[in-house]
Amino acid sequence: MGHDLRVLGVDPGLTRCGLGVVQGPASRPAPIAAEVVRTARDLAVERRLMELHDAVADAIATHRPDVVACERVLFSSNARTAMGVGQAAGVALLAAARAGVTVASYSPTDVKLTVAGHGAAGKEAVGRMVAAQLRLDVIGSPADLTDALAVALCHLVRAGGSVPSTGRHRGWEAVLQRPHLRVAGGTGPSGMAT
DSSP: OOSOEEEEEEEOOSSEEEEEEEEEOTTSOEEEEEEEEEOOTTSOHHHHHHHHHHHHHHHHHHHOOSEEEEEOOOOOSOHHHHHHHHHHHHHHHHHHHHHTOEEEEEOHHHHHHHHHSSTTOOHHHHHHHHHHHTTOSSOOSSHHHHHHHHHHHHHHHHHTTOSOSSSSOOTTHHHHTOTTOOOOOOBOTTSOBO
């Protein structure tokens, strides 16, 4: 690609949906925008989904991403939560399709593995790595914000070919070895915070 890739990351949820826009090559990503879209629990589900769809469509129109990367839910012990996440992901994908934007989906494990170096990394570790990669002074809050940026970063890395297709994941490990980068926290190969 002749220009930096711009990715809209989506952390889907019916009550809170994180949207994060990142641009770069994977070696030097830059944050463009981030927001959490909230819908009221007392609204009918179809109204909430319409609000989410409109917010994602607005983000696509405003930031003109090359790709919409969405986290997908694989399973959940709470069927109601899983259904809401699935519905929110569906309207995000619909907004992308209507805008003619390419879509990519990643499991939560894919995102954690790519961004934090371990598929079982906790939200705090992912947040620290997102802040480090985007050179942010603080970790985004709520977690939906950081998670959306993490999904976008995951796609940047995967699209840039930084993740080997076989063997042990190296993801951000090579980036972390750079002498100019100082990281406080993250996870090591064991998944323990460093």
